[in-house]
Amino acid sequence: MSYCCEECFSNEAIKKFIQENSSIVGECEYCGSHNVSLISPRTLGEYICSCLEKAYEYIDEGTGAMYDSEDEMYLGPDGKEATVYSVREILMEEEVFADITDSDALLDELFLGLLSYEEQKDGAYNPFYDIDIECFVVKDDLYGLEATQIYYNWELFKHTIKHYNRFFDVDGLEIRNKCLEKINTYLYDFITDIDIGTIFYRAREQDDSIKDITGIDPYKEMGPAPYNKAKTNRMSPAGISYLYVAGDKDTAFAECRLNGKRAVVAEFKLKDSLQIIDFSRSSFYWAGSIFEDDYNHDGRWISSFLKSFVNEITMPVDDKVEDHSYDYVATQVIAEYLRSKHYDGICFKSSVSEGKSYVFFCGPDTEHIHDAYPYPFGDPYLSDMLPILQSFTKCFDLNYIEVIDVLNDGKAGNVIEKRML
Numbered sequence: 001m002s003y004c005c006e007e008c009f010s011n012e013a014i015k016k017f018i019q020e021n022s023s024i025v026g027e028c029e030y031c032g033s034h035n036v037s038l039i040s041p042r043t044l045g046e047y048i049c050s051c052l053e054k055a056y057e058y059i060d061e062g063t064g065a066m067y068d069s070e071d072e073m074y075l076g077p078d079g080k081e082a083t084v085y086s087v088r089e090i091l092m093e094e095e096v097f098a099d100i101t102d103s104d105a106l107l108d109e110l111f112l113g114l115l116s117y118e119e120q121k122d123g124a125y126n127p128f129y130d131i132d133i134e135c136f137v138v139k140d141d142l143y144g145l146e147a148t149q150i151y152y153n154w155e156l157f158k159h160t161i162k163h164y165n166r167f168f169d170v171d172g173l174e175i176r177n178k179c180l181e182k183i184n185t186y187l188y189d190f191i192t193d194i195d196i197g198t199i200f201y202r203a204r205e206q207d208d209s210i211k212d213i214t215g216i217d218p219y220k221e222m223g224p225a226p227y228n229k230a231k232t233n234r235m236s237p238a239g240i241s242y243l244y245v246a247g248d249k250d251t252a253f254a255e256c257r258l259n260g261k262r263a264v265v266a267e268f269k270l271k272d273s274l275q276i277i278d279f280s281r282s283s284f285y286w287a288g289s290i291f292e293d294d295y296n297h298d299g300r301w302i303s304s305f306l307k308s309f310v311n312e313i314t315m316p317v318d319d320k321v322e323d324h325s326y327d328y329v330a331t332q333v334i335a336e337y338l339r340s341k342h343y344d345g346i347c348f349k350s351s352v353s354e355g356k357s358y359v360f361f362c363g364p365d366t367e368h369i370h371d372a373y374p375y376p377f378g379d380p381y382l383s384d385m386l387p388i389l390q391s392f393t394k395c396f397d398l399n400y401i402e403v404i405d406v407l408n409d410g411k412a413g414n415v416i417e418k419r420m421l
Contacts, residue, residue, distance in 0.1 A: 004101075057136065154309065183309075187277055202222055203256050203264065251350050260406065265403075268397070280347050
């Protein structure tokens with residue numbers, strides 16, 4: 001009987017398996033290494049098959065593929081050609097073998113003896129027998145993202161908070177919390193630190209209340225709205241006031257639909273570093289090696305899910321609908337969940353421009369807005385007992401406000417007036 005060794009392979013998990021399951025030390029017949037742990041190709045082949053089956057399945061066993069005899073190809077449920085792999089292609093793509101190994105000979109030996117004579121006589125079939133036949137597909141690949149657990153969980157989450165329960169998990173169903181905690185495990189690639197000195201912009205259409213920018217209180221007029229006047233927004237429900245800003249003026253104009261109008265713009269400067277979730281970033285999640293114990297097959301779809309998830313929570317809503325509370329339920333819950341995890345805000349690609357929009361979990365400056373509280377009880381001491389959001393002035397300075405004519409294409413035109421602060 002021939003034996004192979006750990007030096008035949010470059011994959012660390014396979015090396016570890018050989019070390020833990022070897023009972024012989026000697027010379028390897030495939031790579032010529034001396035005094036190494038040896039293992040029979042059949043034993044190793046059984047292990048490799050079990051690893052391959054974590055991520056791949058035989059195409060004729062309920063994968064959804066159909067064989068088109070006319071074009072001699074497999075088609076997926078969508079009618080498109082299925083991507084089919086051979087064992088050799090999979091193992092070479094996984095970079096399993098070391099350069100010093102006679103990999104062709106070893107590959108043949110790994111899979112030849114996986115079925116006994118009795119099993120073959122009873123009609124059993126070993127799809128691994130011929131390593132060059134393209135007969136394997138990635139699990140769930142033909143059905144796409146919709147077949148994965150995380151996609152199902154997200155759809156279940158949205159349905160639940162829109163149509164079943166919004167504020168609490170009821171009837172013993174921990175749907176909201178479970179989904180949010182699951183999403184949280186994939187947010188690390190989106191964590192971003194924003195440096196001191198970063199500039200942001202906020203814009204308003206100029207009306208009579210802010211016609212004279214020399215006489216207004218910019219911290220009141222250009223900061224977050226008073227709590228009792230805060231309307232439903234993408235990341236916050238009515239009554240909860242966050243600071244919404246943009247990374248550039250044009251995006252601020254676009255978010256407020258100010259094309260062809262006159263705008264008052266405030267420039268905000270960050271005076272303390274903040275940590276946010278930046279959904280404008282691209283994220284790639286690796287599922288791990290199929291030879292590792294912690295391989296997570298759903299991880300193959302996480303990157304696709306996160307991309308679709310981010311697109312969904314930042315997509316534009318129908319401007320003809322006056323009440324967006326229904327559309328924004330999911331994003332508002334996500335935002336408050338992230339706030340509960342002590343992130344300072346969220347960045348996302350603007351749905352109406354090429355720039356970035358930001359929401360920071362800070363509220364109006366109550367020193368400048370005397371009626372900021374939603375419940376003016378008349379007790380001057382009671383207000384100190386009410387939990388309120390940290391004022392935006394704790395984190396931001398206002399550099400200036402200015403009046404700008406916004407062009408019809410949404411770009412900044414002439415600066416009419418400017419007031420330094």
